[in-house]
Amino acid sequence: MKSEAWxxxxxxxxxxxxxxxxxxxxxxSDEGADWTGTSALVMTTLLAAMVTLYLxxxxxxxxxxxxxxxxxxxxxxxxxLGFFPPYSWWPLWCGxxxxxxxxxxxxxxxxxxxxxxxxxxxxxxxxxxxxYRGEHAH
Numbered sequence: 001m002k003s004e005a006w007x008x009x010x011x012x013x014x015x016x017x018x019x020x021x022x023x024x025x026x027x028x029s030d031e032g033a034d035w036t037g038t039s040a041l042v043m044t045t046l047l048a049a050m051v052t053l054y055l056x057x058x059x060x061x062x063x064x065x066x067x068x069x070x071x072x073x074x075x076x077x078x079x080x081l082g083f084f085p086p087y088s089w090w091p092l093w094c095g096x097x098x099x100x101x102x103x104x105x106x107x108x109x110x111x112x113x114x115x116x117x118x119x120x121x122x123x124x125x126x127x128x129x130x131x132y133r134g135e136h137a138h
Contacts, residue, residue, distance in 0.1 A: 001059035002068045008052040015045035090127035097123050 019041040026034035059068070066072030097120035104113030131137060 001055050001062065002064070005052055005055035005059050008048055008055060012045060012048040012052050015041060015048055019045055085131075088127070088130060090123060090130055093123040094120065094127055 019038065022034075022041055023038045026037065064072075066074075066076035097116050100116035101113055101120060104110065104116055
């Protein structure tokens with residue numbers, strides 16, 4: 001995790017340097033400062049600093065991974081990396097029902113919104129319980 005902390009740390013330093021420069025450049029115009037962009041850059045700086053602190057804190061507590069050590073070998077990182085789900089149609093149905101819900105709100109067709117909620121509840125239930133039944137059951 002040390003390498004990831006260094007990556008986010010360098011991003012934090014970059015945002016610390018860019019944010020005041022952006023504020024100064026936009027303040028020099030006739031319209032005044034661009035508070036939207038400046039506040040977005042400040043929040044991005046704080047977010048990058050938060051991730052840097054988290055990764056740096058946990059990197060000191062855990063044993064170094066092979067990629068964190070200078071003498072680490074590629075073969076040391078072999079083995080199971082985790083569970084990666086197979087193909088699934090449920091995200092497609094969840095996305096389509098969300099599109100129906102948003103479309104129903106946009107055109108003020110509340111009947112379409114309610115139909116989208118009902119079908120969306122079924123699609124979301126199918127997505128959540130996908131690995132409890134059927135071909136990929138555990």
